[in-house]
Amino acid sequence: MPSATRTAARSRQALGTTGSLVAVVLILGAVKWLQQNPAVAWSLAALLLAAAAAKLTLTLRRYRKRRRKSGAAGGYLKLTAGEFEQAVADLMTTSGATGTRIVGGSGDLGADVIGYTRSGRKIVAQCKRYGPKKPVGSPDVQRFVGTAVPHHHADIAVLVTTSRFTAPALRYASEHNVLTVDGAQLAEWERTGYVGWL
Missing domain, CATH: 3.40.1350.10 (Trna Endonuclease; Chain: A, domain 1)
Structure with a gap:
């Protein structure tokens, strides 16, 4: 039984390592592709910036609403x-x-x-x-x-x-x-x- 537990643990560890390697390869590939396609990179950056601004606006609205509610x-x-x-x-x-x-x-x-x-x-x-x-x-x-x-x-x-x-x-x-x-x-x-x- 202990040997089955060790085998399962090794399998999970190997799977985790493989998953991490795949994630790194995908990220590096995405970075390289974005470097080769700057228009897409700028569009993606603008989209992320707009999302951050929307999140900030929503947070401020919630804060102001709480303040109005409490007086x-x-x-x-x-x-x-x-x-x-x-x-x-x-x-x-x-x-x-x-x-x-x-x-x-x-x-x-x-x-x-x-x-x-x-x-x-x-x-x-x-x-x-x-x-x-x-x-x-x-x-x-x-x-x-x-x-x-x-x-x-x-x-x-x-x-x-x-x-x-x-x-x-x-x-x-x-x-x-x-x-x-x-x-x-x-x-x-x-x-x-x-x-x-x-």
């Missing part, structure tokens, strides 16, 4: 304040801002993220990671207005929140040229990668 603003609420600032900085960068950096922390005087538009205009963003029941009020906007331009020399001042803004806050922001991004707009920004001020 982007809701997902941001799971982040710490510092992580939320980093997420806003990343969104600014992927949307075209340059020189984006986080400056938030103790003594930040209202600026959490600073970056620049393609034309060199300075963006100063303040990030408010608030729950859905806590809107950004007029006092928050007033404090930001008091430092964004006078202290940070912002060309574009933006207040970003996971929540919403009260009517007085929106009115005050509009009067002082502060752009506002609420939770719904934040989710759309993440989905499209586009905001009009960048």
